[in-house]
Amino acid sequence: MTVPLTSVRRVASNLRFPLAKPTWPIGVPRPAPERRVGLDYDHEWSRRYPVRLARAVVLDNLTLPIARAVAPTTVRGAEHLRHVPSPVIFAANHASHLDTPLLLTTLPTRFRHRTVVAAAADYFFDRSWKAVLWSFSLAAIPIDRSRVNRRSADVAAELLEEGWSLLIYPEGGRSPDGWAQPFRGGAAYLSRRTGIPVVPVHVQGTRHVLPKSAGAGRRLRRSPVSVLFGAPLTPDEGEDARRFAARIEAAVAVLADEVATDWWTARRRGMSGITPSLRGPDAAAWRRSWALDRPPEPGRATWPRL
Amino acid sequence: MTPRPGLVLEVDRSTPPTLFWHGERFVLERLPEGSRVLYPPEPLTAAEDPVGTIRHALLHPVGDAQPLPALLRAGMRLTICFDDVSLPLPPMEAPDVRQLVIEQVLDMAAQAAVDDVVLVAALALHRRMTEAELRHALGDRIYDAFAPHGLLTQHDAEDPDNMVHLGTTDKGEDVEINKRAATSDLLVYVNINLVAMDGGHKSVATGLASYRSLRHHHNPRTMVHSRSFMDAPASELHSSNWRMGRLIAESGVQIFQIETTLNTDTFPHQFGFLQRREWEWRLKDRAGYLGVSAALDRTPSRVARQIFHSIRAPHRLRTVHAGEVEAVHALTTADIWRQQGLEVEGQTDVLTMGLPYICPYNVNSIMNPILVACLGLGYFFNLYRGKPLVRQGGVAIMHHPTPWEFHPGHHPSYIDFFEEVLSETTDPVEIAKTFEESYATDPWYVHLYRTGHAYHGVHPFYMWYWCAHALDHLGRVIVVGGDPAAVRRMGFSPASSLDDALEMASDVVGGSPTITHLHTPPLLMADVR
Numbered sequence: 001m002t003v004p005l006t007s008v009r010r011v012a013s014n015l016r017f018p019l020a021k022p023t024w025p026i027g028v029p030r031p032a033p034e035r036r037v038g039l040d041y042d043h044e045w046s047r048r049y050p051v052r053l054a055r056a057v058v059l060d061n062l063t064l065p066i067a068r069a070v071a072p073t074t075v076r077g078a079e080h081l082r083h084v085p086s087p088v089i090f091a092a093n094h095a096s097h098l099d100t101p102l103l104l105t106t107l108p109t110r111f112r113h114r115t116v117v118a119a120a121a122d123y124f125f126d127r128s129w130k131a132v133l134w135s136f137s138l139a140a141i142p143i144d145r146s147r148v149n150r151r152s153a154d155v156a157a158e159l160l161e162e163g164w165s166l167l168i169y170p171e172g173g174r175s176p177d178g179w180a181q182p183f184r185g186g187a188a189y190l191s192r193r194t195g196i197p198v199v200p201v202h203v204q205g206t207r208h209v210l211p212k213s214a215g216a217g218r219r220l221r222r223s224p225v226s227v228l229f230g231a232p233l234t235p236d237e238g239e240d241a242r243r244f245a246a247r248i249e250a251a252v253a254v255l256a257d258e259v260a261t262d263w264w265t266a267r268r269r270g271m272s273g274i275t276p277s278l279r280g281p282d283a284a285a286w287r288r289s290w291a292l293d294r295p296p297e298p299g300r301a302t303w304p305r306l
Numbered sequence: 307m308t309p310r311p312g313l314v315l316e317v318d319r320s321t322p323p324t325l326f327w328h329g330e331r332f333v334l335e336r337l338p339e340g341s342r343v344l345y346p347p348e349p350l351t352a353a354e355d356p357v358g359t360i361r362h363a364l365l366h367p368v369g370d371a372q373p374l375p376a377l378l379r380a381g382m383r384l385t386i387c388f389d390d391v392s393l394p395l396p397p398m399e400a401p402d403v404r405q406l407v408i409e410q411v412l413d414m415a416a417q418a419a420v421d422d423v424v425l426v427a428a429l430a431l432h433r434r435m436t437e438a439e440l441r442h443a444l445g446d447r448i449y450d451a452f453a454p455h456g457l458l459t460q461h462d463a464e465d466p467d468n469m470v471h472l473g474t475t476d477k478g479e480d481v482e483i484n485k486r487a488a489t490s491d492l493l494v495y496v497n498i499n500l501v502a503m504d505g506g507h508k509s510v511a512t513g514l515a516s517y518r519s520l521r522h523h524h525n526p527r528t529m530v531h532s533r534s535f536m537d538a539p540a541s542e543l544h545s546s547n548w549r550m551g552r553l554i555a556e557s558g559v560q561i562f563q564i565e566t567t568l569n570t571d572t573f574p575h576q577f578g579f580l581q582r583r584e585w586e587w588r589l590k591d592r593a594g595y596l597g598v599s600a601a602l603d604r605t606p607s608r609v610a611r612q613i614f615h616s617i618r619a620p621h622r623l624r625t626v627h628a629g630e631v632e633a634v635h636a637l638t639t640a641d642i643w644r645q646q647g648l649e650v651e652g653q654t655d656v657l658t659m660g661l662p663y664i665c666p667y668n669v670n671s672i673m674n675p676i677l678v679a680c681l682g683l684g685y686f687f688n689l690y691r692g693k694p695l696v697r698q699g700g701v702a703i704m705h706h707p708t709p710w711e712f713h714p715g716h717h718p719s720y721i722d723f724f725e726e727v728l729s730e731t732t733d734p735v736e737i738a739k740t741f742e743e744s745y746a747t748d749p750w751y752v753h754l755y756r757t758g759h760a761y762h763g764v765h766p767f768y769m770w771y772w773c774a775h776a777l778d779h780l781g782r783v784i785v786v787g788g789d790p791a792a793v794r795r796m797g798f799s800p801a802s803s804l805d806d807a808l809e810m811a812s813d814v815v816g817g818s819p820t821i822t823h824l825h826t827p828p829l830l831m832a833d834v835r
Contacts, residue, residue: 017334018334018591019592019596021592022322022586022592023322023585025315025320025321025322026321027318028313028315
């Protein structure tokens with residue numbers, strides 16, 4: 001026997017409080033909806049053991065194969081992490097939404113399941129469903145990227161002190177044109193505050209797979225990617241967060257140069273202070289675009305088409 | 307989020323039904339458009355560091371008082387009195403605030419090497435507390451340190467050897483209180499102030515007094531002239547206690563008063579819907595209401611009662627003041643009004659209220675019909691300052707099952723009062739004149755009070771006197787859903803539904819009366835302009 005949908009709707013519409021939602025008295029002004037999202041989102045649940053276990057299963061068995069399928073990845077420099085005590089702060093350049101799942105799946109196992117990701121509160125935590133999704137899948141924590149926020153910093157510092165590594169993009173967001181933006185002081189500040197080293201990371205090629213201008217899934221294009229980890233950095237005696245942030249940016253620039261050239265060349269140019277800037281040439285927009293690395297040639301058709 | 311102040315809601319066509327307590331049940335009632343519903347302020351923020359707050363109060367007393375450590379010395383007699391099982395309501399989650407305070411007092415006494423310390427539960431004529439109740443109020447550490455040595459006592463107002471008559475006030479009121487407390491070098495009184503009426507001189511002058519003393523203010527005349535109990539300047543009950551308190555002080559009894567206020571976080575989260583405004587009920591609240599109601603409908607009253615009495619309130623300590631009685635009480639009263647006060651414009655023809663399963667005198671016991679009347683007409687009716695919520699000659703409608711049922715161990719004299727006294731008359735003055743003395747001095751009731759867990763023989767009279775102001779003021783009292791026989795015995799009118807009750811009320815107050823509903827929990831105190 002089938003029940004017509006209209007009957008179900010009729011029954012549902014005839015339900016009264018408390019079976020149905022309460023009506024709102026006309027005389028009572030409606031308050032702005034209580035938003036437990038953004039910086040206020042309580043993400044503590046996402047680090048409980050059952051959730052970590054579920055995330056590890058998803059990350060290793062779903063995210064990793066998908067990431068490798070869309071972005072065949074070359075990982076180098078992992079030897080730098082071999083003797084670094086956990087936790088660390090991973091500071092990477094940022095060009096695509098793919099950066100985070102890709103980086104998480106390339107981290108050595110001892111970091112992979114104990115790393116939280118600093119994610120923009122205004123973008124990844126502006127809806128409840130998004131907050132739940134990113135907290136679960138990436139162990140994301142909301143960070144205010146528009147200004148220095150004591151609460152964001154306190155939360156990140158507490159997690160670092162609890163033994164969680166942190167993946168942070170010091171640029172504060174994805175690159176709008178493919179060139180890096182100036183590194184902000186968040187990673188440097190946290191390192192200075194907690195004494196935990198910063199590992200510079202350079203990610204190359206993700207913007208070809210999923211550029212900023214594309215909606216997710218609409219222009220996913222298979223392309224090789226490289227991830228290069230650098231040697232851990234710690235702030236020098238008396239070095240403030242701003243100068244340390246500049247040093248982190250320079251270290252990532254050397255890694256970028258290494259990807260473009262080779263280790264020795266990048267090393268020599270770095271020592272001589274002639275490493276090409278991550279931010280690209282100071283020129284007209286088209287010249288900046290022109291100077292970017294060329295997208296890879298379309299390869300042989302693959303199936304499924306990605 | 308900052309706690310919101312109370313709200314006077316005018317019911318309109320979009321207002322969802324309003325929650326009423328109905329003993330160990332709840333019901334949703336649709337009030338007529340234009341009715342007012344008084345929603346209490348939300349619970350205020352609790353003290354972050356309760357122990358630190360208590361210590362600060364003890365070390366920085368108010369009024370003409372020295373810090374507690376300065377009052378303690380080796381060789382002195384120290385008596386610590388505390389409020390009994392009637393406070394707070396419902397009993398709070400452990401640790402009880404009395405435990406927190408007394409532990410600090412005892413720490414300081416131990417530091418000063420005070421050996422002679424006795425704890426006294428200030429029962430007045432209430433029933434004695436059980437061991438479990440004492441352990442809950444004081445904690446195992448205090449109980450095990452004092453009770454085995456006979457140093458944890460319960461006030462016995464009928465023990466002639468342990469009462470002392472301190473004199474009479476200028477109004478001829480006898481002041482007779484606990485001898486141990488009166489003859490100590492220092493009496494520390496630990497209060498829980500749930501409503502504005504609690505504390506002040508009432509703590510000692512009532513809590514440690516005898517029938518001989520209490521009869522001067524627990525009588526119909528005083529009650530009718532206390533408008534209301536919550537408004538000290540307008541309360542004859544307050545004035546009488548203050549006269550007695552000042553006489554106690556003049557007699558040389560040194561009192562260090564400690565008064566605490568709690569926030570109004572009254573029920574645990576499973577009952578969150580009770581304290582949420584109906585139009586703000588979330589799915590969880592609606593599911594909670596439906597689930598709890600469905601379960602209670604299938605639960606025998608006896609079991610439901612046990613479930614409710616096992617609830618521990620998540621009350622949290624808000625403020626503590628210590629020092630000289632009157633200075634302390636002024637600050638405490640202000641704190642209580644800050645938590646519970648709600649400004650209300652004008653009186654109403656009909657006051658409706660849902661009555662819960664508990665009042666101060668049936669903790670772990672049965673809410674008998676006399677206590678129903680006392681809660682509705684003695685307490686809820688009196689939750690005002692200025693003018694009563696309901697006009698002279700108006701109608702009170704109470705929602706409660708009002709079963710003809712009594713706890714024989716706790717309320718033995720209530721049974722006889724209900725059968726013998728109320729069947730003769732419901733007039734408090736007549737009752738006091740004709741019956742009070744015989745019940746108050748009945749040796750069987752005295753025996754049960756002293757040796758069992760029974761309220762004193764005169765206690766049901768006091769409960770009825772608490773209603774005296776309301777009975778004098780109201781044109782009619784209607785009980786919705788109550789046992790008709792029990793309701794009629796008290797001189798009230800039974801109604802099977804709120805609509806019927808409103809119809810019956812219209813006979814007294816006219817065709818289109820103004821209606822105001824007192825929404826509880828938590829408690830509110832109406833400042834009626």
